[in-house]
Amino acid sequence: NAGVMQNPRHLVRRRGQEARLRCSPMKGHSHVYWYRQLPEEGLKFMVYLQKENIIDESGMPKERFSAEFPKEGPSILRIQQVVRGDSAAYFCASSPIQGATGNTIYFGEGSWLTVV
Amino acid sequence: QKEVEQNSGPLSVPEGAIASLNCTYSDRGSQSFFWYRQYSGKSPELIMFIYSNGDKEDGRFTAQLNKASQYVSLLIRDSQPSDSATYLCAVPGGNNRLAFGKGNQVVVIP
Numbered sequence: 001n002a003g004v005m006q007n008p009r010h011l012v013r014r015r016g017q018e019a020r021l022r023c024s025p026m027k028g029h030s031h032v033y034w035y036r037q038l039p040e041e042g043l044k045f046m047v048y049l050q051k052e053n054i055i056d057e058s059g060m061p062k063e064r065f066s067a068e069f070p071k072e073g074p075s076i077l078r079i080q081q082v083v084r085g086d087s088a089a090y091f092c093a094s095s096p097i098q099g100a101t102g103n104t105i106y107f108g109e110g111s112w113l114t115v116v
Numbered sequence: 117q118k119e120v121e122q123n124s125g126p127l128s129v130p131e132g133a134i135a136s137l138n139c140t141y142s143d144r145g146s147q148s149f150f151w152y153r154q155y156s157g158k159s160p161e162l163i164m165f166i167y168s169n170g171d172k173e174d175g176r177f178t179a180q181l182n183k184a185s186q187y188v189s190l191l192i193r194d195s196q197p198s199d200s201a202t203y204l205c206a207v208p209g210g211n212n213r214l215a216f217g218k219g220n221q222v223v224v225i226p
Contacts, residue, residue, distance in 0.1 A: 031212065033212070033213065035214075035216075041218060042120075042122075042204055042216040042217050042218040042219050043160065043204065043214075043216040044216070045209065045213040045214065045215070048211055048212055048213055055211060055212075056210070056211040056212075056213065058211075059213070091159055091160070095212070101148050101150075101165075101208055103150070103162060103165050105214065107159040107160050107161075108159060109158070109159050110158075110159050112157075
């Protein structure tokens with residue numbers, strides 16, 4: 001049973017370009033979460049999605065960031081017009097049920113974005 | 117006030133010693149608490165969770181919870197070089213999300 005799959009693992013973008021990060025949840029999981037980890041910082045919640053629905057986007061920056069989890073295919077975190085401050089590790093997690101707690105949330109290996 | 121705080125700087129311990137990490141949280145209603153281990157360049161890995169006041173032991177790890185004082189601790193006994201990592205404390209926030217502390221780096225010196 002494959003775990004949470006993220007790609008690309010490493011991504012380099014120039015300032016002003018777009019970054020797209022993909023996440024395929026574990027088989028049977030319909031809840032996806034995105035977290036961001038800035039250098040020397042803890043993980044910060046960004047967004048919680050179910051299939052075709054954004055449940056909580058309270059941690060998403062107001063501009064340039066968007067997320068989706070379509071009926072078919074992976075969840076995508078999209079960052080438009082990237083700036084150097086977007087350089088971070090982006091972790092996706094998934095869970096099988098609503099009301100998930102930490103012991104039912106599984107993290108992917110992360111996508112490291114570097115903006116040059 | 118941050119939901120979860122881990123204020124200690126890097127912790128260096130000799131191999132075989134006990135590493136002690138502390139975490140405080142702001143929401144008195146929090147019911148569950150989690151410790152994650154994160155190696156450099158890797159994803160967080162759940163190592164302990166605790167729901168009840170008192171101690172919970174799992175191998176060389178012990179989590180201690182004191183709800184009255186709103187803190188949770190992690191003890192690593194017989195520290196090994198492989199324990200060198202950053203340890204993140206987390207509590208559930210609203211809407212299924214986890215609120216993480218900044219983390220404490222542990223360095224075990226052989």
